[in-house]
Amino acid sequence: MKVTGKTAVYGIFGYPVKHSLSPLMQNAAFSERGIDAVYVPFEVSPENLKEAVGGVKALKVKGLNVTVPHKERIVEYLDYLSDEAELLGAVNTVKNENGELTGYNTDAEGFLRSLVEEGVELEGKRALMFGAGGAARAVGYALLKGGVKFLNVVNRNFSRGKEVGELLGKLGNVLVYPLKESTVEVLLRDVDLIVNTTSLGMKPGDPHLFDYSKIPSGITVIDIIYNPPETPLLKAAREKGCKTVNGLGMLVHQGAVAFEIWTGEKAPVETMREVLKRELYGGNT
Ligand SMILES: NC(=O)c1ccc[n+]([C@@H]2O[C@H](COP(=O)([O-])OP(=O)(O)OC[C@H]3O[C@@H](n4cnc5c(N)ncnc54)[C@H](OP(=O)(O)O)[C@@H]3O)[C@@H](O)[C@H]2O)c1
The missing domain is CATH 3.40.50.720 (NAD(P)-binding Rossmann-like Domain)
Structure with a gap:
């Protein structure tokens, strides 16, 4: 992966976040599609969530996934919500468009x-x-x-x-x-x-x-x-x-839907699935 001054930054907010498989899956997807982007884990404690969301705008992070324990609380710091995110009261994906943050829920x-x-x-x-x-x-x-x-x-x-x-x-x-x-x-x-x-x-x-x-x-x-x-x-x-x-298919596809929201491109679902399978099961199944 070649990171330059033009590389877009995406990431995941969680606490803890060490166990997250999303960096592996999303970096594989960016690489497969030839998109100049990098996806990193952000360990954000609950008391820092508001500042961290402000940081997304300040640093022009283009998109986020959100995991436990922030899925519900992040809602109040976003500018817009998709219908699903609004009804469920929970967000697992955020898109940053010119400093305006929209929350989505791609689990369903x-x-x-x-x-x-x-x-x-x-x-x-x-x-x-x-x-x-x-x-x-x-x-x-x-x-x-x-x-x-x-x-x-x-x-x-x-x-x-x-x-x-x-x-x-x-x-x-x-x-x-x-x-x-x-x-x-x-x-x-x-x-x-x-x-x-x-x-x-x-x-x-x-x-x-x-x-x-x-x-x-x-x-x-x-x-x-x-x-x-x-x-x-x-x-x-x-x-x-x-x-x-x-649940592997759900995990892959919630990530694929997030990828599509961020990039507007079809996600390389099979690449994402293979990288997860290798990590989780060592290729057995
Ligand atoms: N495949 C995917 O993409 C995907 C996505 C999200 C989550 N998951 C999986 O889904 C599971 C739940 O995640 P979550 O975020 O919904 O967790 P959560 O909000 O903490 O909910 C946990 C659920 O499990 C129940 N539970 C826990 N221990 C139990 C026990 N000993 N006996 C009976 N019920 C018990 C809880 O019941 P009470 O309300 O009674 O405590 C609650 O309904 C996890 O295994 C997670 O890995 C998979």
């Missing part, structure tokens, strides 16, 4: 594109989503935008679930339930699509969300976790003959 579109790629249809489907965190908002939005018949949301913290239910209820038919074995068992009788948006399944030895032997055979099961590539939920679902999808 990234999730949808990953499903299109996997041939998963949403129209008229009965969906059951576990989790009510930041990712759940974007995924739930995407499911409803994709035309699911209804969305049942299950979360351990019921009041957090209710908040998400209220937000997503503006877009379609959404009901919220507490994470209880007997409740989940009933919900599993009426489902075409299960989506896990909780962090359960990332660590070896994590408890199961519910009794996975109850997954109906032949449905679609999606886990937005990308490491490990096959969580216990996905393994159980695959063994039941279900179609399974992990």
